[in-house]
Amino acid sequence: MERAHEARGRVAGMRQLALIAAFAVAVALLPLFVSSGFLLNLVIMTLYAALLGQAWNILGGFGGQFSFGHAVFFGTGAYAMAVLQTKFGLNAWLALPAALALGAAVGVLVGALSFRYGLKGSYFALVTLAFAEVFRILANNFQFTGAGVGIQIPLRDSAAEMQFASKAGFLYAMLALVTASLLVAWWLKRSRYGAWLQAVRDNEDSAAALGVNVFRVKLGAIAISGALMAAGGAFYLQYFRYIDPHIAYGPAISVEALLAAIVGGMGTVFGPLLGAAVLHVLGEATRGMLEHVPGVNLIVYGVLLVVIIMFLPRGIMGLFGKRA
Amino acid sequence: MLEISALRGGYGGVEVLRGLDLAIRAGEIVALLGSNGAGKSTLNNTVCGLQPAFGGSVAFEGRDITRAGYTAIVASGLIQVPEGRRVFPNLTVQENLALGAYLRGRPQRERNLERVFAIFPRLKERLAQRAGTLSGGEQQMLAIGRGLMAQPKLLILDEPSLGLSPILVEELFGLIGRLNREGLAILLVEQNVGQSLEIAHRAYVMEQGAIQFHGTPAELLANPDLKRTYLGL
Amino acid sequence: MLEARQLSIRFGGLRAVQDVSLTVPQGKIAALIGPNGAGKSTLFGLVSGFLKPDEGSVALLGRNITGLAPHAICRLGMARTFQIVQPFAEQSVRENIAVGAHLREPDRGRALARAEQVAQQVGLGAQLDRLASSLTISGRKRLELARALATQPRLLLLDEVLAGLNPQEVAEMIPVIRGLRDAGVTVFMIEHVMQAVMHLAEYVWVIAQGELIAQGLPEQVTSDARVIEAYLGHGTAQRLALEQRSTAHA
Numbered sequence: 001m002e003r004a005h006e007a008r009g010r011v012a013g014m015r016q017l018a019l020i021a022a023f024a025v026a027v028a029l030l031p032l033f034v035s036s037g038f039l040l041n042l043v044i045m046t047l048y049a050a051l052l053g054q055a056w057n058i059l060g061g062f063g064g065q066f067s068f069g070h071a072v073f074f075g076t077g078a079y080a081m082a083v084l085q086t087k088f089g090l091n092a093w094l095a096l097p098a099a100l101a102l103g104a105a106v107g108v109l110v111g112a113l114s115f116r117y118g119l120k121g122s123y124f125a126l127v128t129l130a131f132a133e134v135f136r137i138l139a140n141n142f143q144f145t146g147a148g149v150g151i152q153i154p155l156r157d158s159a160a161e162m163q164f165a166s167k168a169g170f171l172y173a174m175l176a177l178v179t180a181s182l183l184v185a186w187w188l189k190r191s192r193y194g195a196w197l198q199a200v201r202d203n204e205d206s207a208a209a210l211g212v213n214v215f216r217v218k219l220g221a222i223a224i225s226g227a228l229m230a231a232g233g234a235f236y237l238q239y240f241r242y243i244d245p246h247i248a249y250g251p252a253i254s255v256e257a258l259l260a261a262i263v264g265g266m267g268t269v270f271g272p273l274l275g276a277a278v279l280h281v282l283g284e285a286t287r288g289m290l291e292h293v294p295g296v297n298l299i300v301y302g303v304l305l306v307v308i309i310m311f312l313p314r315g316i317m318g319l320f321g322k323r324a
Numbered sequence: 325m326l327e328i329s330a331l332r333g334g335y336g337g338v339e340v341l342r343g344l345d346l347a348i349r350a351g352e353i354v355a356l357l358g359s360n361g362a363g364k365s366t367l368n369n370t371v372c373g374l375q376p377a378f379g380g381s382v383a384f385e386g387r388d389i390t391r392a393g394y395t396a397i398v399a400s401g402l403i404q405v406p407e408g409r410r411v412f413p414n415l416t417v418q419e420n421l422a423l424g425a426y427l428r429g430r431p432q433r434e435r436n437l438e439r440v441f442a443i444f445p446r447l448k449e450r451l452a453q454r455a456g457t458l459s460g461g462e463q464q465m466l467a468i469g470r471g472l473m474a475q476p477k478l479l480i481l482d483e484p485s486l487g488l489s490p491i492l493v494e495e496l497f498g499l500i501g502r503l504n505r506e507g508l509a510i511l512l513v514e515q516n517v518g519q520s521l522e523i524a525h526r527a528y529v530m531e532q533g534a535i536q537f538h539g540t541p542a543e544l545l546a547n548p549d550l551k552r553t554y555l556g557l
Numbered sequence: 558m559l560e561a562r563q564l565s566i567r568f569g570g571l572r573a574v575q576d577v578s579l580t581v582p583q584g585k586i587a588a589l590i591g592p593n594g595a596g597k598s599t600l601f602g603l604v605s606g607f608l609k610p611d612e613g614s615v616a617l618l619g620r621n622i623t624g625l626a627p628h629a630i631c632r633l634g635m636a637r638t639f640q641i642v643q644p645f646a647e648q649s650v651r652e653n654i655a656v657g658a659h660l661r662e663p664d665r666g667r668a669l670a671r672a673e674q675v676a677q678q679v680g681l682g683a684q685l686d687r688l689a690s691s692l693t694i695s696g697r698k699r700l701e702l703a704r705a706l707a708t709q710p711r712l713l714l715l716d717e718v719l720a721g722l723n724p725q726e727v728a729e730m731i732p733v734i735r736g737l738r739d740a741g742v743t744v745f746m747i748e749h750v751m752q753a754v755m756h757l758a759e760y761v762w763v764i765a766q767g768e769l770i771a772q773g774l775p776e777q778v779t780s781d782a783r784v785i786e787a788y789l790g791h792g793t794a795q796r797l798a799l800e801q802r803s804t805a806h807a
Contacts, residue, residue: 005651005673005685006666192659192668199656202645209605209639211631211660211708359723361693459594487640487720489592489749491790515723 013190016269020186023273024179031168040167046280047174048235052253053260053272054181055228060258061266062188063221064201066121069128070229070257072110072135073103075248077230078237079139082151087144092162096234103230104223111222115215120204129254136249150244153237162238170239177231178273184224185269197221198267229257259301263308265317274316279304325350325478325509326371326402331380333370334533339378340366342533348478348511353504355520355541356513358530364513365407367530368480372404373397385477398427401477405484407513409463411470413456417447420455420466424473432475440469443499460487464496478509485516497523521545558583558712558743559635564603564613573599575767576613581712586734586744588758588775590751592788596767597747598640601714605637606630618711631660636705637714640747642697644689650676651685653700657707675707679733694721698730706737713737715746719753731756751789751797755779763788776801 027043034040052074060066080099084090090098114127139145156163164170188194196217199207208214237243247253264275282304283297290296312318326348334340340363348354358364369375371382373394381390384402412420421440425433441448444465450458455466464484471479481500485493497519504510504523514520521527521541529537529550537550544550559581566574574596581587589597602608604615606627614623622630636657645653654672655665662668676682679699684692689700698718705713715734719727727750734757738744748754754761754775761778763771765787771778778784785794 006670009666009669190665192663192665195652195656195659195665195668198648199645202648203643205607205639206643206645206704207656208607208627209631209637210657210704211628212656213626213628357723360695360721360726459592461593483721487593487717487749489590489788490751490793491788492593494790494792515721517724 049276050273052257056257057261059225067128068125069132071253072132073226073229074233077233078243081234081237099234100227104227107222107226111219139245152242265315268317271317327383332378355524355527363533403476404480405471407482409467411455424470429475461492480511560616585759587760591764634711636710638701640716646690657704660708679703712743719750
């Protein structure tokens with residue numbers, strides 16, 4: 001009996017890996033068949049939203065710590081990339097690991113302060129929101145970050161500088177990041193650390209009584225989440241070549257991150273990806289149909305969030321029954 | 325007083341109660357026994373209108389309450405003290421008790437409060453204390469007191485002895501006897517089979533959503549199979 | 558195995574535990590009984606690291622563990638269950654127990670296999686793939702026990718693990734607990750179900766209003782006048798004495 005279950009577990013794990021690989025290959029082949037800038041942009045932005053969602057999902061879905069201020073990591077990644085390139089002349093590819101490390105570091109900072117004092121639930125959510133606001137104000141006031149004007153990185157159009165001449169290049173970069181985030185989630189589902197993290201989410205006291213170092217586990221999750229979110233910020237900067245305090249640390253990014261994860265399914269591997277896809281496709285479709293109504297896609301997102309929470313609390317992945 | 329016929333009910337799509345018949349006459353103590361998962365709490369919740377019935381009927385004092393809402397059922401004097409105490413932890417003992425009389429018994433609230441204190445002097449000592457800080461036994465007393473504030477005609481007690489020390493359990497069963505002698509009909513759902521059978525007039529045994537046995541405690545104890553199953557050692 | 562020395566803790570003005578000292582002998586089943594609100598769960602909290610004592614110390618296998626965090630104490634070999642069961646609701650029985658197994662086993666596959674073994678040991682073998690939230694109270698109590706057991710403890714603290722079980726379910730759990738002792742785990746249990754205490758406990762402490770009022774063998778303690786006044790009541794005391802005499806004659 002033991003063997004049977006172990007075998008089933010391994011097969012399920014392989015199946016998910018195969019799915020991740022299939023997804024990566026399918027999207028990688030897309031530029032060969034699609035040349036429409038509009039469509040490629042849609043796919044890129046969907047992948048981008050999926051990355052933000054997955055980053056939030058690590059801490060919120062798997063860890064059960066809901067953050068309303070994930071922009072604090074996003075903006076850190078974006079500003080790190082911008083400042084390192086413009087003020088220190090660093091190559092974008094070298095700046096990227098620094099941006100990720102800084103994202104993780106800010107995660108540890110926010111986490112150490114919040115978790116040390118036992119902040120949970122709504123208190124934790126509000127504290128993360130506060131941190132994002134603090135960083136926004138700091139970025140707005142220092143010349144180092146361009147103050148209110150923000151930072152614009154010069155156009156390079158060279159892969160060596162992480163600015164790709166064609167949209168396909170950005171697509172591949174984004175795809176790599178999203179695939180990495182899927183693999184992280186996959187790993188959380190079948191590792192000891194992931195089991196500990198989900199135990200902390202479901203019941204902290206029980207987890208502690210079973211030998212789980214709750215503080216350290218949470219800190220690990222927020223560091224990983226921060227790094228992935230910072231990657232999203234770094235990508236944003238390279239794609240749009242401009243960042244300012246409001247874009248970087250504003251609530252819009254924080255909301256976008258949690259939206260994809262909740263709509264798609266928290267604590268699942270594919271949830272944020274599905275959520276991002278549904279949100280963006282619906283957003284574009286309604287924007288196409290109701291062009292004259294500005295912000296209609298935001299209305300759609302809001303309605304979808306309410307509907308999902310009311311009828312599908314497990315998100316879209318909940319339709320597939322098992323918790324994947 | 326309470327007539328349950330062929331009652332069916334459950335959660336979501338799952339049927340837990342499969343055609344249940346149970347009756348309680350005025351002034352009786354009826355014990356409802358059965359293993360965990362048999363559906364006893366589901367029965368209580370369905371009778372009290374907290375869960376919809378799938379079929380069958382429930383009548384209280386001659387009136388059909390099968391489809392009645394829970395506020396109407398409380399107003400008519402059918403009161404449940406649910407399993408697990410369920411006191412309002414951030415409200416004081418006084419506030420918890422006062423809430424018991426929210427819908428029914430409001431005019432006589434002060435008098436009933438005194439009566440509850442007479443029965444549970446420990447509650448009077450802790451009047452301003454937050455209910456969440458009381459011990460398990462004190463919370464159980466509070467929950468029963470709160471139920472009494474509604475001037476019940478029929479009181480459903482769901483596992484009142486859970487987690488209580490033996491001496492408190494004795495006090496509890498003594499109390500149940502006293503309340504019954506003053507005229508209150510009681511449906512006692514319990515794991516503590518021995519002491520329940522000592523005070524009950526009649527007993528039902530429930531398994532898998534249906535009544536397996538119904539009779540007097542003596543009849544139950546005379547049945548060797550039931551005795552072994554429900555009294556264990 | 559476990560030595561508590563002059564433990565005391567206050568909550569605001571309330572002296573929840575006052576100057577309590579006891580030694581749980583290795584390899585035996587010991588019980589802690591007392592009225593509600595007497596401080597039993599508080600004592601468990603002090604000993605397992607969830608509460609920090611104002612005074613006094615705790616030692617496990619000779620090593621001072623006063624003030625250590627719960628997870629550290631668990632690593633040192635003491636596991637506990639909770640009075641109000643707290644399963645990882647949306648995870649399966651197997652996954653729940655695996656969290657405990659992971660304390661000693663980093664490999665996921667082996668932890669899941671160990672979880673299966675422990676589940677068999679407590680009688681949950683048939684429910685391994687069910688969601689913890691779908692278990693009855695009896696199943697959840699066994700799950701609490703299994704999870705703690707999976708951490709391979711030397712000492713197991715059971716907080717009212719029999720509460721809410723009907724007499725037959727209690728009868729089924731008693732050999733399971735005895736089996737733990739036979740396998741070398743020291744058991745320290747808080748219980749109100751006196752039939753279990755009489756059948757299982759090799760030593761009993763009685764705590765009332767934060768202080769120890771009696772200790773000794775079950776028969777000694779249950780015939781102690783103070784214990785009868787504070788906790789057992791005369792009815793139960795008589796019943797237990799009768800059972801004692803009938804089993805003695807049997």
